[in-house]
Amino acid sequence: MISSGTTSARSFEQIVRGILAAHLGPIHADTAVMSASRHLGVQPSQLTERDRDALATALARPLRLYLDETKVRIVQREITNARVVDHGFASAGEEAPMRPVEARIRVEDDVIRARAEARDLAARVGFDPVDAIKIATVVSELARNIVMYAGTGTITVRPLVAARGLEIESVDSGPGIADLDAILGGRYRSRKGLGLGIAGSKRLLDSMDVTTGPTGTRIVGRKRVP
Ligand SMILES: Nc1ncnc2c1ncn2[C@@H]1O[C@H](COP(=O)(O)OP(=O)(O)O)[C@@H](O)[C@H]1O
Ligand SMILES: [Mg+2]
Known part of the structure; x- marks a missing residue:
């Protein structure tokens, strides 16, 4: 489930925290990251973009503490679409979160x-x-x-x-x-x-x-x- 890729784990953690903070604020974002990574058996800093599906699933419970079900699914989809690539970033699932x-x-x-x-x-x-x-x-x-x-x-x-x-x-x-x-x-x-x-x-x-x-x-x- 947890694997290392060529991308920077720290950057992926930052992107995840950024997505969560935009919806929950920094404090609740921290709680949600800690809770979901504990569930996955890793430190937040060890998360890589290959964990994004598992992470989106693991975030459901902590997100429901703060958001309604519709919002929870929106945030989960943003996590699923989050990408870090070798030179910089980028991303784009169908929802294209990095769209200008x-x-x-x-x-x-x-x-x-x-x-x-x-x-x-x-x-x-x-x-x-x-x-x-x-x-x-x-x-x-x-x-x-x-x-x-x-x-x-x-x-x-x-x-x-x-x-x-x-x-x-x-x-x-x-x-x-x-x-x-x-x-x-x-x-x-x-x-x-x-x-x-x-x-x-x-x-x-x-x-x-x-x-x-x-x-x-x-x-x-x-x-x-x-
Ligand atoms: N896009 C713009 N087109 C024309 N004049 C502008 C534009 N943006 C700013 N200005 C002019 O520059 C001045 C300074 O703008 P700004 O630093 O934003 O301060 P303020 O809007 O508070 O006056 C404005 O009062 C206006 O006269
Ligand atoms: Mg002005």
Whole structure:
């Protein structure tokens, strides 16, 4: 039942914890991982992706402590679909949990949906819950800027392939950002959204590039799993 593969057991454990934390929060996720791995007779750190079916089955009991039956099956399917591959990650069963988030942004509801989807994807990629919330926060700031200043646009969040991480891309055809230098130089105080603004969002990521002009704005940010 337990076998070693060419993939990193630690990364698989992280991915499992990320999936569970997205649904249960980090504390209950820990309880569920401990309980299911004890049932399988291994330490959580010894789990590999070959255990995913057995793990999904073993998680049923602890998951039922916190979730209804429909949710339990959703989480089990995410575990069954979780994959770690040699160079980075990836995955994709039919549910394709590593599929990029591609969100058309027009109204506040779109902002909220993009934020939630970005957080889920970040957890699947292996970000811990705190970093997953940072990713979600950046998405929500950029998406809200689209709604407020550009009208419509798109936010794409895609897994990076060379190493675990995410790229966030925001594109719109709005009027452009008038005083980008002051904003990036910290001389502008954000008042909308969460008050983080573009400058605060940049600090939450490893890098952020802004291209803006009278025909629109494109912002690309990246963050690696630490
Ligand atoms: N996508 C965008 N299109 C046009 N202008 C923008 C866009 N995003 C931001 N801006 C401009 O840059 C300013 C700073 O944005 P931000 O740092 O998010 O702070 P805040 O939204 O709180 O003003 C905004 O007030 C707005 O004038
Ligand atoms: Mg803003």
